[in-house]
Amino acid sequence: MRLDLSLYLITDPSLCAEHGLLETVVAAVRGGVTVVQLRDKYASEPELVAQARRLKTALAGTGVPLIINDRLEVALAVGADGLHIGQDDGDVLEARQALGPDAILGLSVQTQEQLARVDSSRLDYLGLGPVFATSSKGDHAQPIGFEGLATLAAASPLPAVAIGGLKAEHAAAVRAAGAQGAAVISAICGQPDPEAAARAFVRQ
Ligand SMILES: Cc1ncc(COP(=O)(O)OP(=O)(O)O)c(N)n1
Ligand SMILES: Cc1nc(C(=O)O)sc1CCOP(=O)(O)O
Numbered sequence: 001m002r003l004d005l006s007l008y009l010i011t012d013p014s015l016c017a018e019h020g021l022l023e024t025v026v027a028a029v030r031g032g033v034t035v036v037q038l039r040d041k042y043a044s045e046p047e048l049v050a051q052a053r054r055l056k057t058a059l060a061g062t063g064v065p066l067i068i069n070d071r072l073e074v075a076l077a078v079g080a081d082g083l084h085i086g087q088d089d090g091d092v093l094e095a096r097q098a099l100g101p102d103a104i105l106g107l108s109v110q111t112q113e114q115l116a117r118v119d120s121s122r123l124d125y126l127g128l129g130p131v132f133a134t135s136s137k138g139d140h141a142q143p144i145g146f147e148g149l150a151t152l153a154a155a156s157p158l159p160a161v162a163i164g165g166l167k168a169e170h171a172a173a174v175r176a177a178g179a180q181g182a183a184v185i186s187a188i189c190g191q192p193d194p195e196a197a198a199r200a201f202v203r204q
């Protein structure tokens with residue numbers, strides 16, 4: 001599946017609750033979301049597997065890949081399109097070997113030191129950030145701003161998506177900094193009209 005990082009939606013169980021997670025995702029995809037990541041830090045494996053299966057069915061035929069956050073076993077159980085891991089979420093080589101060569105594998109990078117250690121032969125993209133502080137991730141790293149984003153993106157051996165506090169009005173600056181797109185939770189999840197919220201990014 002072709003990887004288009006231009007508008008990357010990450011789900012959050014409480015923020016997406018207003019319209020329901022599935023309905024939010026379907027509306028956001030209508031609005032132009034190009035990647036969906038299922039992220040739930042507290043769900044049990046069976047709960048997450050069930051949710052991932054529902055999302056997979058909803059996304060079938062749209063060309064929008066379903067990525068699972070953190071949980072390799074869930075990605076494998078549902079045959080998701082890919083997995084996103086952070087610096088403390090396990091080994092890239094192990095994940096690649098378990099997922100196989102065709103799955104999408106993404107890694108979070110916050111610093112130049114982490115970037116220097118990236119194994120680009122086993123990864124498909126990087127998540128760079130946080131650009132801004134955000135209440136959607138309590139344990140986020142020090143914000144890097146657009147200047148830090150531009151420095152990391154310029155040195156990145158892989159396509160990159162920016163993350164952290166991004167809104168539609170930042171879409172052009174994200175691209176100007178060298179990222180292919182924005183990864184967002186709150187700019188779409190929990191918005192009164194998730195389809196319109198996604199469309200607002202596409203228009204920029
Ligand atoms: C696209 C994208 N980029 C970065 C992250 C953050 O991953 P991580 O640092 O592992 O933090 P958690 O999301 O697991 O809390 C991401 N999920 N997606
Ligand atoms: C999941 C996540 N990872 C981040 C990182 O910096 O790696 S910031 C973040 C939360 C992004 O949510 P919002 O779009 O609401 O700011």
Ligand SMILES: [Mg+2]
Nearest residue numbers: 070085086089
């Ligand atoms: Mg993680």
